[in-house]
Each structure stands twice: as structure tokens, then as C-alpha cells.
Amino acid sequence: MDKMPKWADVVLIPLISLLLATILSALVILGIGEDPIAAVKIMFDGALGSTYGWGYTLYYATNFMFTGLAVAVAFHARLFNIGGEGQAMLGGLGVAMACLYVPWPHWSIALLAAGVAAMLFGAAWAAIPAYLQARRGSHIVITTIMFNFIAAALLNYMLVNVMRPEGSMDPATERFPAAVHLPTLHELLAPLGIGFSKSAPANVSLLVAIAACVLVWALIWRTRLGYEIRAYGHSETGARYAGISPFRITMIAMLISGALAGLMAINNVMGEAERLVLNSTEGAGFIGIAVALMGRSHPFGVFLAALLFGFLFQGGAELALWSNIPRELIVVIQALVILFTGALDNMVRMPLERLFLALGNRRRDMGEGAPLPERKPTQPTE
Amino acid sequence: MNASATTPPAIELKGISKAFGPVQANRDISLSVAPGTIHGIIGENGAGKSTLMSILYGFYRADAGEIWINGQRTEIHDSQDAIAAGIGMVFQHFKLVENFTVLENIILGAEGGGLLRPSLARARRTLEELSREYGLDVDPDALIEEIGVGMQQRVEILKSLYRHADILILDEPTGVLTPAEADQLFRILRRLREEGKTIILITHKLREIMDVTDTVSVMRRGQMTATVRTAETNPEQLAELMVGRKVLLRVDKAPARPGRPVLEIEGLRVRDDKGVERVKGIDLTVRAGEILGIAGVAGNGQSELLEVLGGMRPGAGTIRLNGAALPLHGRGADGQARRAAGIAHVPEDRQREGLIMEFHAWENVAFGYHHDPAYQRNALLMDNAAIRADTERKIEKFDIRPADPWLSARNFSGGNQQKIVVAREIERNPDLLLVGQPTRGVDIGAIEFIHKQIVALRDAGRAVLLVSVELEEILSLADRIAVMFDGRIMGERLPQETDEKELGLLMAGMSGEAA
Numbered sequence: 001m002d003k004m005p006k007w008a009d010v011v012l013i014p015l016i017s018l019l020l021a022t023i024l025s026a027l028v029i030l031g032i033g034e035d036p037i038a039a040v041k042i043m044f045d046g047a048l049g050s051t052y053g054w055g056y057t058l059y060y061a062t063n064f065m066f067t068g069l070a071v072a073v074a075f076h077a078r079l080f081n082i083g084g085e086g087q088a089m090l091g092g093l094g095v096a097m098a099c100l101y102v103p104w105p106h107w108s109i110a111l112l113a114a115g116v117a118a119m120l121f122g123a124a125w126a127a128i129p130a131y132l133q134a135r136r137g138s139h140i141v142i143t144t145i146m147f148n149f150i151a152a153a154l155l156n157y158m159l160v161n162v163m164r165p166e167g168s169m170d171p172a173t174e175r176f177p178a179a180v181h182l183p184t185l186h187e188l189l190a191p192l193g194i195g196f197s198k199s200a201p202a203n204v205s206l207l208v209a210i211a212a213c214v215l216v217w218a219l220i221w222r223t224r225l226g227y228e229i230r231a232y233g234h235s236e237t238g239a240r241y242a243g244i245s246p247f248r249i250t251m252i253a254m255l256i257s258g259a260l261a262g263l264m265a266i267n268n269v270m271g272e273a274e275r276l277v278l279n280s281t282e283g284a285g286f287i288g289i290a291v292a293l294m295g296r297s298h299p300f301g302v303f304l305a306a307l308l309f310g311f312l313f314q315g316g317a318e319l320a321l322w323s324n325i326p327r328e329l330i331v332v333i334q335a336l337v338i339l340f341t342g343a344l345d346n347m348v349r350m351p352l353e354r355l356f357l358a359l360g361n362r363r364r365d366m367g368e369g370a371p372l373p374e375r376k377p378t379q380p381t382e
Numbered sequence: 383m384n385a386s387a388t389t390p391p392a393i394e395l396k397g398i399s400k401a402f403g404p405v406q407a408n409r410d411i412s413l414s415v416a417p418g419t420i421h422g423i424i425g426e427n428g429a430g431k432s433t434l435m436s437i438l439y440g441f442y443r444a445d446a447g448e449i450w451i452n453g454q455r456t457e458i459h460d461s462q463d464a465i466a467a468g469i470g471m472v473f474q475h476f477k478l479v480e481n482f483t484v485l486e487n488i489i490l491g492a493e494g495g496g497l498l499r500p501s502l503a504r505a506r507r508t509l510e511e512l513s514r515e516y517g518l519d520v521d522p523d524a525l526i527e528e529i530g531v532g533m534q535q536r537v538e539i540l541k542s543l544y545r546h547a548d549i550l551i552l553d554e555p556t557g558v559l560t561p562a563e564a565d566q567l568f569r570i571l572r573r574l575r576e577e578g579k580t581i582i583l584i585t586h587k588l589r590e591i592m593d594v595t596d597t598v599s600v601m602r603r604g605q606m607t608a609t610v611r612t613a614e615t616n617p618e619q620l621a622e623l624m625v626g627r628k629v630l631l632r633v634d635k636a637p638a639r640p641g642r643p644v645l646e647i648e649g650l651r652v653r654d655d656k657g658v659e660r661v662k663g664i665d666l667t668v669r670a671g672e673i674l675g676i677a678g679v680a681g682n683g684q685s686e687l688l689e690v691l692g693g694m695r696p697g698a699g700t701i702r703l704n705g706a707a708l709p710l711h712g713r714g715a716d717g718q719a720r721r722a723a724g725i726a727h728v729p730e731d732r733q734r735e736g737l738i739m740e741f742h743a744w745e746n747v748a749f750g751y752h753h754d755p756a757y758q759r760n761a762l763l764m765d766n767a768a769i770r771a772d773t774e775r776k777i778e779k780f781d782i783r784p785a786d787p788w789l790s791a792r793n794f795s796g797g798n799q800q801k802i803v804v805a806r807e808i809e810r811n812p813d814l815l816l817v818g819q820p821t822r823g824v825d826i827g828a829i830e831f832i833h834k835q836i837v838a839l840r841d842a843g844r845a846v847l848l849v850s851v852e853l854e855e856i857l858s859l860a861d862r863i864a865v866m867f868d869g870r871i872m873g874e875r876l877p878q879e880t881d882e883k884e885l886g887l888l889m890a891g892m893s894g895e896a897a
Contacts, residue, residue, distance in 0.1 A: 222763045234738045240694045241735040242750035243717025
């Protein structure tokens, strides 16, 4: 007997967490003397009320899908990859190099090459912490965090000293050639007769992200590698027994994770900015952690959570623009959602489990005595 | 037994019930233990013995029911209440601080003052009196990490006596002891009884119940099914009460017909994770069609031996399977290579090694054999449907309950978890089967079944290496017995030519000649 039905775990807990975060946010907005209902309305209108809003929401969601999947894959091997931010930055470097230094005839080939470059760079950046974890036992949380800083410094150096066009004062590369311009949703949907905002940044990368969700799902639940990753994640001694090499799984899971985080760059660098700028990732690597937590490390959950956070980002930006709520407070609201859905999971989970247990008991008492499962209650003393 | 009609019972439980969520661990349990007696509580794993004792010791609160101590209704909210009521508990896993002395451990939590020195002096005098009174010899200044488990257990008992316990609860006290140490413990328990202490002995070993208790209560599925005087019962009846049906306590098997050597071990040395040498140069041979049993107290190198053979740990020396040397370290020495060579492995700890508890039953059936071509759909994808079909077959053949391939391993009982592992390994028809503690935490009914399967594999001409700390299991299942002590083989015996006493001496490190 599980403590509660799966649907409660997957659907109810995130929804309740979200509701709590919303209520608390509303109280905060009330506290500074603004109208929470109006605020919610601005957010919805701004993020979902127009194809322009949708275009931004989906653009952010694309970023979060990549980084969320990255965290999720590593998490299945019980590796906490906090380095999505740095890996995505390096992915940007890979994209910039591929787009600037090779003359591509068509955007589709460029996308392929830039995607491969982004994945290679992201994976390489994850490989070093992975190796240190697998061979030396250096904790991957610590090393990946440190590698975020190193990545930022490296990018700074590359943009200021190497890739900055001569004469420019801006620490950014020059604009990518027009041939590598990725089709936006406007351009993709126009032939189908669907009107979509011209200025919104959502682009073909969204489809790549959705494909990545499907591929990661197949990898985790349908391939032998995914089986080994999950087995290792649940029990290292079990993996040793089954002849699954912890070193190999740690390396592979982190390489895939880094590659996914790096792949985000085809969206923000190639699709939106069309050049590499400082801080192009805008914290998406960290949002990925919340997305993976809320999505229960399941690709479909990641997809939904990424949409939610895309909405929050775009809605928050609109809120800053059209209300008197200060920008800092919008960050607070986003942080509340992350806090509730990610970190305070148990706060909702435990009362809910107790509720389901109580309901289960009542049902059982009315029915026949269920056979006693062997599972012993954990002794608090051992 | 000085219980008379006028003295109230030392412990009386009335209608104790306790549920953990959907699990009714204790259901309306009543128990009465006369003062100055040794009362056994016997039952299978998960029958609710430990829960009941945890309620008595204040770790859990009962949902319903009353506790009466010496005729007084007593509320026990925590272990402090229990100690105040004169109850002492000796846990299966000792609660001692390894780098403290015996004396320091005994006063821990009962220092009786802010200054350590006077407390220690006082405790030393009390301890000397207690040792004399009950014949419990310990060196108060020895460090815990430097004394044996038998001695450590005595420290635990002294800890309770130091806190003026009149009622002692011992939870599976002989699990880590050699037979000789166990006998010594029983002598101490009898002495304590003579001094008027009341003792509750929780165990799943029928022999101990018969040896030392005055009365015995049997628990099954959270209920107290019977309380009988030990003198008026026998092991077969107790086993039947525990399981709820007649069980075969002996393993039914024909004499072995050993053939060619399948596994040859020469000069094997193994280190544990800390780099301590745990197997110190052993030579062993297991032949086709025989079960070689490795007897020994837990922690004498048997686990490491199994791990090396199963590919979980590197080693040094020579291992040959069917005459071909097996690598002992590197990629070619992992679990996959061992399975490919024809070695199947039922590991000692099914929950941490043999199964992934979060995985469905069918995922666990492929565990370790997930490279099997029959389980692959193509180069990329696994054939989950084929695995599930295979699982259905194994569930049917091994009578695994509930018969649901989608259930997580965690939600099967210990016996059925073990059946999943045994089914997976035996159905590979391996040349060599490694078996570690095949029936630890497994109910009697499943023990019978698992033993039969192991014997059947032997009869099919396969070699079996059995490691068990249950001497009874070794004696009844093995065709030949090697005793391990401190990483060495102390001697080999044939089960029909030896007994528990001789094996016990070997297990304690006495050489064969002295035995």
C-alpha cells in the first residue's frame, strides 16, 4: 500500500502548493496597498491574453524545459546538478562559435550544428564536476555551483577580450549572420494561416524542447541506460550488485544533463538575441531546479512546470510594467512559487498523506480486515 | 517460578492495539507475565513483536489498551517513563558509544550530577555489586570497541540493571552471538530470574524458546494467537501456531552426489571498504551437485567472500569457475561478467542489494539481467512487455503474492521479496549459485519453499555456496560445512558428523583439535 494515490502525489500536491503561494503573494500585494485581483488580471492578460504574451511565455518556457530536463535527468541518478546555469552559458558559447565562424547555407543545418555545439559545450562543462564526483567523491552540488562562477568568468573573458567586435563597447559578440536566423512562431504559423505576434521571441526551439521532453521520457523509461540510471539513483549498492558501474552512470547522466542545459542556448542565444551577450541565461539554469522539482523529474511534469514558470516570468514582467508593484516584489512572488512548489514540498505532502491514511483506514474498517503487509514500521531507535 | 495467586503480574497488557496507517501492527493484544519468570514472545517477522515491545518501552503510543506494571495502571509516554516503571530494554543493535569505556556507557544518561568524576566513582561501586550479584563479568575500564559482542550485550544488560530495572526485555538477543555465547547469555538470564527479575525474550528461534523460557506467547499477524507453558509444548506445535498451518522444519533431501569441481578458490584475500583485510587467504572448492555451507558469526568475512564471488568487490588470489580463472578486479570482474560466466547471486541484503525497492516487481525481475537479449526490443529500447511476461511466469511458478507485476518491491512481504530474488537467480539455471542469508526475515512458509528450490538446483547438478548465520539452516541444508572465523576457514565438517556444539567452537575460533 502506498501512502496515497499517485494522482494526489502528481497533481494535488503541486496544485495545493501553487494555491498557497498564490494566497501568500496576494497577501503581500495587499500589504503594500495594491489590488491582488487586478494584479492577477494583469499577469494573465500580459502572459496569455495575446499572441504577443504567449510568445514570451512560450519563449521562457522553452528555456525552462531544457534546464528542467537537465536537472531531472541527473536527479534520476540521484545527482543534484545545480550547474545548469553555467552549462547553459557554455552552451551559448558553443552556439555563438558555430554561428559566427562557419558560413551556414540554411538555418536548419545551422540549428543542427549549433545544437550539437551547444550540447558538447554544456556536456563538457558538466563532465569535470561529474568526474570529480565519480572518481574523487567531490560533492557534485559544491562543484557544479563553483563551475557556475567559473563559467560566468570565462564568458566575461571571452566576450570582453576575444569575441567582442573591434571598436564595440558592448561585451557581446557581433550579430549572427541572417542565414542562421531561426524561424519564430510567427513565421512558422503564418503558412498555416494562424496569426501570431511578429515581435515575440518564441521560435522553432520550442519544438526542439518538446522533442527533448519525449526523448528524455523514452531514455529514462524505455532504454537500458535509463533503467541503469534509475537503479543507480535508487541504490548504489544495488547497482554494484547488478554490475552497473557507478562511475559510468555518474558520467553519462551528467553528460546528458549538461548537454540538455547547454542546448537551451539555441533558444535564448540563437533564437532570441541572435548574438551572445553577458548574462544571456537570465537565471534559467536555477529556475530549472524548481521546474524539475515541481515536475517530479518526469518530462511531462517538467513540460507543465516550465509553462507555469514561463507564465510567471512573462506575467511578472507585465506586472512590473503596468502596475505600481515594484520589480523587487515580483521577484518575491516568483520566489514564493519556487519556495512552495520546490522546497516546501513536505509541508503539503505530510498533512495530505495523513489525510489519505485516515481515509484509507476508515474504508478498511468498514470492509474486511486487510491482510497485514510485512513491512515493519521503522523503529525510531535503530 | 514464584508467581502465586496473590502477587500481581509483573506486566499485564490489556487490549493493546496499534496501527501504522493501513497496517494493523497490533490488534487487541492481552498478555500477562508473572514476576520472576522468563517469558518468550515468538512470531514471524512483521508479526508485531517489536511494535508491542516498543509500546511497552514508550517509543510508540498504543491506539487503545492499558499497561499494568506490578498491578498498577501505568502510562508510558517515553523511555524515561519505562525506566521509571522498572523496565529495561536490550536492543538487537546495541546502543553503545564505541569509543567510551564500559563504565562511561553505563552512566550515560544517568550521570546523576554535573560533575563526571564523582558519578563515575559511584557507578564503579554499584557496577561491582551488580556484577557480583548477577555473575556478569565485565571490565569497567575496557573500551566498547575493544570488547566482543557477547561482552557488549552484557554491558547493555548492566545498563538496565544500573537503572534499577526489574523487567528486562531482550529483542532477538542471540542474532549476533555464537552458540557458546548464546548459552552464556541464557545462564545469565536464568541467574537474573533466580534473583527475581522478570524477563521477556523476543525471538524467532524455536530452540531458544524451548531452552530458556517458562512460558511462551505466539504472535501472528498482529495478534496474540496463544500463550502456553513451554514445558507443555514442542517446536512443531509452536511453528504451526506461528504460521497457522503445519510446516516441515527439516529440509527433505536426498544425499548429495558431488561431481566435478565447479568453483575453486585458492588463497583468496579481500579487503573491506575501510581497507581492513576481511578474508585472509582461504581455499575452498564447491562441486557440482553439492551445497557448501559457510557457517560463522556475522562479520567474519563471509559477506566479503560472497561479494568478491558476485563481482561486487575486488580481491586477490585465484578463483576458477569450471576450470577457468575469473578476474578479481577491473571491468571484467563486475556483476555483469560474473552473471555471464554462469554465477547467480542471491545477496545477503535483498533490500539494499538484491532489489531496487522503488522498482516494480517486473523491473526487479530484470535486475542484473537487464542486458539479456530476450529483454531487448531492439538496439535502443528494452522490451518491457517481454519482461512483464517473464515476471508473470515467475510469479506463477514461485507463488509470489500478491501476483501483481506492477507492485513495487517495497510493498511485498519479506518472504515474497526474497522469492522474487530467488526466482530471478535460480531460473537462470546457473552453474554456481551464491546464496547469502536466504531466509533472513522470511516467514517460515517461504523458508520451506526457498530451501526446496535450492535443493532442487543442487539435484539438477549445480553447485551452491550457502552463507548463513543461522546454524540450524546450515546444518539442515548444506552437504558440507566450512566454518569461517576472522577471515579464515577453521575447518570443514560433514553435517551428519558434527553438531552445533562443535561448530560453535569452530565459529568462536577454537581450532578443530581443541573441539
